[in-house]
Structure formats: C-alpha cells, structure tokens
Amino acid sequence: MKTTKIEWTDKTWNPITGCTKISPGCAHCYAEVMTRRLCAMGLEKYENGFRVALHEECLDEPLEWKQPHTIFVCSMSDLFHQDVPFSFIDKVMETIRKTPQHRYQLLTKRAERMKEYFLERDIPENAWLGVTVEAQSSKSRIDCLRGLDAPIRFLSCEPLIEDLGELDLTNIDWVIVGGESGPQARPMKEEWVLSVMRQAEEQGAAFFFKQWGTWGSDGIKRSKHKNGKLIEGKVIQAMPV
Numbered sequence: 001m002k003t004t005k006i007e008w009t010d011k012t013w014n015p016i017t018g019c020t021k022i023s024p025g026c027a028h029c030y031a032e033v034m035t036r037r038l039c040a041m042g043l044e045k046y047e048n049g050f051r052v053a054l055h056e057e058c059l060d061e062p063l064e065w066k067q068p069h070t071i072f073v074c075s076m077s078d079l080f081h082q083d084v085p086f087s088f089i090d091k092v093m094e095t096i097r098k099t100p101q102h103r104y105q106l107l108t109k110r111a112e113r114m115k116e117y118f119l120e121r122d123i124p125e126n127a128w129l130g131v132t133v134e135a136q137s138s139k140s141r142i143d144c145l146r147g148l149d150a151p152i153r154f155l156s157c158e159p160l161i162e163d164l165g166e167l168d169l170t171n172i173d174w175v176i177v178g179g180e181s182g183p184q185a186r187p188m189k190e191e192w193v194l195s196v197m198r199q200a201e202e203q204g205a206a207f208f209f210k211q212w213g214t215w216g217s218d219g220i221k222r223s224k225h226k227n228g229k230l231i232e233g234k235v236i237q238a239m240p241v
Contacts, residue, residue, distance in 0.1 A: 025134030111144035128152035174240040179213025187215035206238040
C-alpha cells in the first residue's frame, strides 16, 4: 500500500487501519472494501478486519523513502478517529517532522478532533490539513479547518453526493471533487461540480477534478474509466501553490 492510483498524491502511509462510519459519504467506503480483500488474502496487517488498529511497526516507513513524495496519511483509516490516542498521533507527527523532504496530506472527517489536537500543538511545516465535505451536513468541518495554521488547507468533496450550495472558502487553498465508484455508487450531477469549481475560482482556491466515477456527466452508469475526468471538455487538476 505504499504506491497509489489516487491522482492527487503519489504514496500512501498507513500507520493506522480500520475506521467507523460517521457521515453519508462513508456509506460505500472504499477502504472497508479493500480491507476485506486484503484480510481475505491473508495480509497480517489487516487481520483485524476494519476495526481500528495502530501499527507501531509502520511509523518509520517514510524515513526509508529518500526521494521527496506527496504522501496521503491513513488512506485506510482516519488519523483523528476517536480510538486513536493523541499520544499515537504525536508519533505520526514526529515522523513527519523527521522527513522534511516529503509533504504529507492529512485528511479527516473528524474535523473537531483534529482542531482539538492542534490547539495545543504546532502543525508541522510539511503537513497539509484537509477535511471531507461530501454533503451539506459536512460543511461545518470547513470552519474547524480554516482557523488552523497549516501551510495548505484543503477540502475533499469526494464522493460528492449532493449540491453543496454556497461555500465559504476563506483560508482554503485547494478543493478536490470526485464522483463515487462501485456497484452501489450514487450519481454526481454536473451542476454540483460546476458550482464548486466556480466558487473555488472566485475565492482563489485551486480546483482539482479527479473523476466522474461510476456515473457519467450524462447520467449514464458505466465504467469509471469510460466516464473519465473531463469537466466542460477539459482536465482540470490544479494543485495548490
């Protein structure tokens, strides 16, 4: 799990595995599906299934990667899950600080716990902080994020499952949007994507459109590869400065 097909990063690092569902975007969790597959394959790291597990033996992995990388932290979990003690998160941050050649993307659905954690701790200079905003009910997470003094603050609107309406992107540097994939995927409408994209442009945030997913811009269900990643005929995948 050290390399990834996720287009906005180039490596994943999973010192924690397992999670629990807390919002609408979790319904068809890709990490849970992948965990079941890896468990069935007999990988020891995933023997607990999707229960939260801490992996001390993985904490030093990024120290072995000498070339600079963009690293998505806990793609198979949530770093700020309530079952992860702050003392373990401290160890994750220690590794991040020891490897300034890398930049780390910390994405959470537990924005309030992330805010609580950083109230009494400095944010590493090479750590980007993000929150998932897949539905209107998740928009309050943005307020927890915008006040944190991270070098990059970002939103992952993936899977985007409804129109987000008006967004306040003050202090938000980057917005990622993507549709859901898989047999139970929910459709994403083009007008929802365009609304987020135009608000990002107007408010000065970089916009990254990952993919349509299982449902195309025309509302037809097909392979995510066939649906592609064009928005208004273009690939728009800006990274934050």
